[in-house]
Amino acid sequence: MAWSKSLAKLFSPLGRVAKDTSTAELLSTHGFVSQAGSGIYDLLPLGLKIQHNIEGIVRRHLNACGSNELALGSQVNPAIWRRSGRLEDPPSPELQFTENRKHLLNPTGEEQITTLVGNVSYRQLPLSFYQITRKYRNELRPRGGLLRTREFLMQDLYTFDETREGAYTAYANVQEAYHGIFKEIGVPYVVVEAENGTMGGDLSHEFHFLAEQGEDHILHCKSCGNNDQVEKVGVLDSCRKCGGELSTVNGIEVGHTFYLGTRYSQPLQASVTHSDGTSSPLEMGCYGIGVSRLISAIAEVSRDEHGLCWPRSVAAAQVCVVSKDLSLAAELSDQLARAGIDSVYDDRTPQLGYALRVAREMGWPYVLVAGRNYEKTGELELQDRQTGEVVKTTRESFIDLLVHKVLS
Template sequence: MPWKIQKLSGLFQPLKVIPKNANLKPDNLLSNSQKLMVENGIVRLSGNGMFQILPLGVRALDKLTKIVDKLMAQVNAQKILLPTMTDAQLWIKSGRWHTAGAELYKLKDRHNKDYLLSPTHEEAIAGLIASISPVSHHKLPIRLYQISSKFRDEKKSRFGMLRGREFLMKDLYTFDQSLSAAENTYAEVCQTYDKIFDVIGVPYVKVAADNGIMGGSLSHEYHFLANIGEDLLMFCDTCNYGANKETFKEETCPSCKGRKMTERNGIEVGHTFVLGSRYSEPLEATFKGIDGKTTPLQMGSYGLGMTRILAAAIETLSPYDEIRWPISLAPYTVCIITPKEGSKEESASQLAYKLYSELNCINSLCGDIIVDDRGSMTIGKRVLEARKSGYPFVIVIGRKSVFADPLFEIINVSKSEQLDLNLKEVLEYFREVSSEGSGTKQKEALSS
């Protein structure tokens, strides 16, 4: 067999039982996603607002990273990695050293020089471009992104990975020669963000937003709707126009002048900005135009909360007691449960591994299947655990596996569907699921 079989018995997944009735006071800091992720060994809390991301969490994160990398390539964005520490001088030049306030982690080195643990990298990237400025207009646009840890000294970190003090962000920065070119870039990147969220497959909304401390002229936010979301969003009942309530100062819809609005709570998972020359001017990130004149570049900044997307997806999709991942991010798509030791069907155990290798030949499932080989546990207990952990599909090698034409029990958790299928039918079922699981919209997005 060309694959190393991935077995649950060897998985580092420390389960944790949170006592019933714990932390259920109305002022609790615990979100359902945090409770589920900690209970099921996806992450652990290492301190206030700090998380250890465990193997299942990293697998989900890797899947999200793959989606993002693929779609960033479609807009010719290139991946880089900037240092976590940024020289205070850059932030002093932009003015944010003083205005960003208490949320900044400031530190000094042994020479008494000031740095910060970056919450975002507008200054750092503008500093990079300034170091090669003026850039020739032939080299524009420049589009660079990274996926890295960001830091924010939250007054009140809460709701687990939805608001941590250290978190993973994908941040893209763009540089154009005119504001209209920056706005074209903005439209192109926003379209790609739509595609990223289509592929993730969690329902989302895009709303007009405030530029806030970032500065600039144009801004949108992407949200997953959830009751614990900390942003209030307004939607027009007539034309569906949406905006963050912070920006919504009029009584009527700016798009259709309708008067009826609905308020919803959202978890912000992405934010896009046209920044103009807000950072390029003070930091002297410039280009040389056809006319030989040196001018500040027009910047855009585009964030995606990577760890927050994982938590927010679980928050949005899961019932109280079981994780539901979108199929696109599930750490493993399929969990195969072997027969109980000492049972009549134990003789059918090798069918689990035959099924494992056959399913691995389906492209979209390759490397995405785990075998729950803990035969000392009852099947019922393992099915329960598999559902809790959030595997979208569970296959049980149960009683009917000893038939002349063995039958496998397929559980499609999100559809509450249960089927008995023989090997050929199982393979057909998953070939179909994998083509609809990565939905038409998703496939178009990834192939275009």
Template sequence: MAFRHRVSKTLVPTSKQKFIHVAGQEMVPSQQLLLRAGMMRQLSMPNLLTSEHWKKTGRWESTGQEMFKLRDRKGTDFLLAPTHEEEVTTLIAKEVSSYRQLPIRVYQIGRKFRDELRARSGLLRGKEFLMKDLYTFDVSEEEAMKTYDEVVLAYRRIMKRLGVPYAVAEADTGNIGGTHSHEFHILSRVGEDSLLSCASCGYTSNEERAIGILPTTLSKAATKFRNKEQVPLWIESLDVVPRSSVRINPKFQFGVLKTTSEDNSAQELCTLVAVATSGDREVNEVKLSKAIGKVELAESVEELKPLLGEAKVDCMMICVDQSLYPGQAPMRPKDMDIGETLPEDLSSLVHSHKINSQKGKGLKVVYGDYHNCKPGDGCPHCLKNKGSHEPMETTRAIEIGHTFMLGTKYSKPLNAVFMPATGQAPEYMQMGCYGLGITRLLASIIEASHDHKGIIWPEAVAPFRVVIVTSEDEGCVSAAENVYDVVHRALESRSADVILDDRSETTLGFKMKDAELIGYPWMVVVGKGFLRTGKVEVQHRKTGEKWTLAWDAIQPFFQERRL
């Protein structure tokens, strides 16, 4: 069945309301009609956002330094849009009131702004970029999950059509939130993301989220690591690391965890956190924060001072990673006394009298998975399903898309509700959000598809599928015009699929080099030989194949290669 645009599948929130005034000013006719026809809403999804909705969801504080915050001349808080969950949820909350209006899918292609700490590599990581966003609203978690699976499948089809190596990885939901998330990657050696994957079952996960089975044989880096600093040696003396057949000395990284006081006072509680891993493992900040809360990490005890500021440490916590007791069962948390004296490095940072007065509670010890997985770790799916230790491999990749099952993370604080079919109490809409980075995708495709001559565009996204180049000879220029018409008819598509390089000031050789640099998938060469033989040469950029075609063979050749 041919595709048809349908009003029933389109958000057209018309209104009978007479819009007359806004912010104390009388509306002009265009304002009134755009609002009544459902084509415009005040503060829908602009680039400059108010802080109101972001403060309701808590993301004004939690997003961190990546957000561009500013104030207008009146002192009102604004931000440059890094994403639009709050705005689109507010929009739908005002327009939808019944289950009959759901499901809804709304999308946009627009600019986003993020204050990247290390903006680099051109379009791969910039402070301003283009993105395609899709936001979905469903009546139930089950229906929202169906929608999620449909969009993930659609994204997979997009990746397949691109024709470049890609991977879909389980991912952390991060600051956007939700319960379910996948990242879409183009594989590239310049990628900033590390993916761990299993060749046996296909399991793939971002390094931040990957769960691996620790090898039974320890590496040399794990068994030979030794601490020399005062504080780590003091922590080791507390004997909180489980004993095993092979003694593994812990490596420590320190951080600060700030939490609200139990008595709900304005004062924050500062916890000094020491994360202990084996010598060959690094701390995974995502896993750590999910386990105990958002921790600001430092490379040393000395570097904790700027994180604390004027505050002092109220309590201490040691997070003992599984890499220090491989193969052993998980251990329960415990509270410990830390003795009357603290190492010099710590005594200046803590409320010593507070910690020492908490008999049996001065130090909390917790055990868990706080490390980054690495190549050679076992696949958790294969262990569960087959009972085998299948080693995972690592791949560098560029993230170009992300999908999130949001649930009610935004609909609850922004009161996006609908009346269900039962007609009883209103229910919160179940949401999902899905993004494709357009500018990053552009650069990622080139990273994955180029050679010493230039770009090799996949046909699905090439600016033009076919370029026709011609020598400066007048007869060839005239013939190239006719070739253009033949190819265009053969492809039965928009004229944008074919372009004619008719520059008169450049040679045929120069045009051909340009065509290879730009990366058109197909090149038709109308050289001086055409005047003698009536034949053109067709070149395929990706494979380097060449065909010599007579005039009547051009149209059927390209008809066979329609997308």
């Protein structure tokens, strides 16, 4: 499809990618995102398409595990943060977006959802809700493109159960959904036991992509595969589970799960009435995935020395069509659209070599080239960005080839 047409017009690609070109720079130069201020990013159409793809994966797995999507307001009454004990005076850095202290911009939704659910009967449980909305932090050190920003898209999920056992079952259920999400995204990840920190509760795991640029330090056991956060366990000589040899790796946090217990339900008086008429505070869990952060995290982990290299799961389009003849490119792109495959073509330049280099830098999973041989022999070339494999094909068979590769 031709959304490339108006997009491509606005952004000029880099010269050849230098080895030290940052991923953030690649994302900006190729028109995925645009920095509007310190820690504030506009998501341009290509970046937003990737974000929508990530949202789609998240929604599918969370709906399948029985959670229901809603959207809480982004302005919070500070009274409920005062009741939970998270409103300091002066407010903590996360909370400084205020209008005479009458409203906060929410950095996270535990207080809101707990207030919304309130007092329920055991018959109404279990409950599980999630949202995918903008969250706000007064981030003092924005960095890494979308990795650390003042506002970001986050998926936050909250479970409500009658008993601790119920909450643990919910925890296992959402953990499984999170594994499904990260497996479908297709970037290698590890799960690490983590600190609950200011969230409360006593059970917590983080999902990490392993990357040199990651800010978290993880102890990985080469024997049993256990992962621990240095922050949680300190520097160890050997694995605390099996005694095996440890290596230290860096991680980018992309998801976090917490068993909260009654940390919020107790002060906010959200309780369950049991079948015997007595009542107790609800047992809660909360679960988050950094959706916009994932755009940068996936880009960081997947890229190579040639540029970006998007996994097929989230790529803004599966195919980039390259031809000196733009009307041919449009035709091929239309044919792909009719077969259900999203593609783009670059109408900025008739230079084949330049267009090929840019397509590689932008990281489209497949590049379909109608090059010099096309006019003579009708030969098309299909390049696989990740493997570098090149397959020759024809006008008659490229659709079948791509349907087989992309949709199967």
